[in-house]
Amino acid sequence: MKILSIETSCDETAISIIEANGDFDDSKFDILANIVHSQIPEHAPYGGVFPAVAKREHSRNLVPVLQKALEQSYENSKSQIQNSKQISDDKVQEVEKILEREPELLEQFLKVIPTLEIPDIDAIAVTHGPGLEPALWVGINFAKALSIVWDKPIITTNHMLGHVFSTLLNEENPKIEFPAIALLVSGGHTELILVKDWCEYEKIGQTRDDAVGEAFDKVARLLDLPYPGGPEISKLAEKLGPRGSKFEFPRPMLHSKDFDFSFSGLKTSVLYTVKKLGELTQEDKEEVAHEFQQAAIDVLVKKTIKAAQKYNAKTVILGGGVAANTELRKQLTEAVEKNLPNSTMQIPDIKFTGDNAAMIAIAGYFTYLKNGVTQEPLKIEADGNLSL
Numbered sequence: 001m002k003i004l005s006i007e008t009s010c011d012e013t014a015i016s017i018i019e020a021n022g023d024f025d026d027s028k029f030d031i032l033a034n035i036v037h038s039q040i041p042e043h044a045p046y047g048g049v050f051p052a053v054a055k056r057e058h059s060r061n062l063v064p065v066l067q068k069a070l071e072q073s074y075e076n077s078k079s080q081i082q083n084s085k086q087i088s089d090d091k092v093q094e095v096e097k098i099l100e101r102e103p104e105l106l107e108q109f110l111k112v113i114p115t116l117e118i119p120d121i122d123a124i125a126v127t128h129g130p131g132l133e134p135a136l137w138v139g140i141n142f143a144k145a146l147s148i149v150w151d152k153p154i155i156t157t158n159h160m161l162g163h164v165f166s167t168l169l170n171e172e173n174p175k176i177e178f179p180a181i182a183l184l185v186s187g188g189h190t191e192l193i194l195v196k197d198w199c200e201y202e203k204i205g206q207t208r209d210d211a212v213g214e215a216f217d218k219v220a221r222l223l224d225l226p227y228p229g230g231p232e233i234s235k236l237a238e239k240l241g242p243r244g245s246k247f248e249f250p251r252p253m254l255h256s257k258d259f260d261f262s263f264s265g266l267k268t269s270v271l272y273t274v275k276k277l278g279e280l281t282q283e284d285k286e287e288v289a290h291e292f293q294q295a296a297i298d299v300l301v302k303k304t305i306k307a308a309q310k311y312n313a314k315t316v317i318l319g320g321g322v323a324a325n326t327e328l329r330k331q332l333t334e335a336v337e338k339n340l341p342n343s344t345m346q347i348p349d350i351k352f353t354g355d356n357a358a359m360i361a362i363a364g365y366f367t368y369l370k371n372g373v374t375q376e377p378l379k380i381e382a383d384g385n386l387s388l
Contacts, residue, residue, distance in 0.1 A: 001368070002032075002121040002145075004069070005361035006062075007095045008132025008139030008161045010188065011039040011049045012063040015069040016357035017121065018024045020365040024198040025175075026367070029168060037061045044227045048217055049187070055134040056079035056104075060144050063108040070119055070249040083162050087149055090191075093146045098378075102138060105155035109145060118150045123373055125364025127162070129386025131188070136361045138384035144377055153373035155364040156380055160184055160388050161201075162359035164193060165366065169358055174346050176246040180315035181308045183300060183332070185322035187213035187228075190248050192259045192307050193388055195317075199370045201388040204307060205259025213298055215263035219292050223285050234325055236289035245291040247273060251298050259307050266295055299330050301335045308340055323353040 001021070004228045007014040017033040043159065054129045087095070092110065099106035126143035129136060132211070137365050147154050167174060180195040190212045192205035209220070213230055220229020249269045252262040270292050277284055308316050316336050329347055336345040352359060374380060 001125070001354045001365065002119075002336070003125050003155070003361045003364055003368075004119060004121045004152075005125040005161070005357040005364055006143050007059075007127050007155070007162075007355055007357040007360045008058045008062070008135050008140045008142075009127045009129070010135060010355055011043055011054050011057075012256045012355040013037040013058050014064050014355060014357035014360075015062070015065045016361050017073040018358060018361040018365075020362070022227050024366065024369060027168070027360055029365075031169070032076045033069040034356060035065050035069045035072065036354070036356050040228060043131045045286055047221050047227050048163050049132070051132045052135050054132055055138055058135055058138040059102045060107060061107040062138065065111050066114070067112065068386055071114060074381060090193070091148055094148045097143050098144050100150070102141060104143065105138065106143060109142075109201050110271065113146070113149055121152060123155050123364070123368065124150075124378075125157050125361050125367075127159045127360055128156040128380055129159065129160055129383035131382075131384060132381045133384040138360065140380055144380065147377050153378065155368050156374050157360050157364045157367055158386055158388060159355075159360070160189065160191065160193070160386075161363040161367070163357075164201075164317060164388075165362045166319050166356075166359040167317055167346040168362055169352045170349055175347065177314035177344070179311050179313050180317055181311060181313040182317040182319060183304045184320045185212050185300065185318070185328075186320035187211060187230075187322075189320065190261050192303060192388075194307070194311055195263050197314075198366055201321065203388055204311075205261065205303060207261040207263060209262050209264035209269070210267060212261070212300065213320070215267050215296065216228040216293075216322070219270050219348075221291075222270055223280065223288060225285075230322060231301070233293055234327065235279055235354065236286045237327070239249045240286045240290040245294075246289040247274075247291040249291050249295045251295050252298050254302055259303055261303065263296065266292065275279050277279075287298055293325075293327060296354060297325075297331055300328065301332050304332060305339050306342060308336070313340070313343055315344050315346055316340065319348060319353070321354045323347060339346055
């Protein structure tokens with residue numbers, strides 16, 4: 001089964017084409033195309049993702065990203081690009097209605113899509129939540145328009161499910177054994193998911209305020225670091241080396257009896273420290289970054305291990321944009337090896353930790369195996385608070 005997937009939940013415009021085979025337990029995935037267009041330069045002046053800008057950039061970039069994905073797919077599958085027939089008047093009217101609120105996307109769509117050969121795909125997977133609803137709507141409407149023109153069914157996909165299974169994009173295609181605990185960490189989410197089986201999920205913990213990625217970005221702004229803040233904090237923390245930090249920040253909810261998180265107090269502690277210091281030296285910044293990062297990691301690791309022990313997890317999964325953090329990857333892996341001798345640790349390649357459409361295609365495939373395709377694609381709606 002070939003799936004073209006679309007991801008526009010936040011500030012990456014992404015389209016992928018994968019070939020999926022097998023059932024849940026013996027699935028195999030071949031990535032024919034995977035294109036991600038980042039909007040970091042557009043959001044950097046705001047110090048974070050600005051929803052109206054994200055929506056505008058998705059409208060501008062979806063058609064060019066689709067073209068690149070199709071070209072990459074044709075090259076990998078060694079097939080030829082050919083021109084297709086013009087879109088019928090009836091379908092043009094349907095597309096115009098679907099994309100009436102996206103005039104720039106509509107113009108590009110009607111100019112470019114008729115020149116493309118209908119790709120050899122079986123379905124279109126699209127993220128319908130969670131995320132920024134204005135951004136989600138652009139991707140959903142683009143999927144609807146393609147579905148009309150190409151006569152392809154749609155599979156709606158949960159963005160967080162993509163992060164759960166992003167580890168399957170690794171070349172070795174590891175097998176996930178259940179039950180599994182997934183720690184999903186990003187700019188918008190910090191969650192612990194109990195994965196009972198391929199299509200049985202339970203959220204057992206989440207942040208009560210800031211997501212950990214959001215906290216990284218806010219602390220980076222306090223230290224006058226460029227956006228996105230996570231990688232910049234990590235670079236500073238690494239420079240400190242073995243000498244350690246003179247600061248000591250709290251580990252919020254480290255010893256709570258549940259699996260929830262809170263990072264607002266940690267961020268506030270950094271704020272008070274920075275205000276007290278006044279003008280920061282480079283050494284101050286390195287020590288603040290190091291202690292903040294370690295405080296966040298301590299909480300994430302302890303909660304994950306605690307959850308894995310309670311539910312006898314056979315697999316521990318780390319996913320989401322913050323999963324690119326080298327220290328988090330290292331320390332969680334070490335903690336699993338030390339405390340969970342009968343469990344395996346699975347982390348996606350760094351290139352698949354951020355938002356991408358390949359993970360949406362895999363999640364879409366598993367959704368298809370369970371539920372089939374969406375029966376009424378024109379009724380698909382964005383759900384910014386969609387939960388597993």
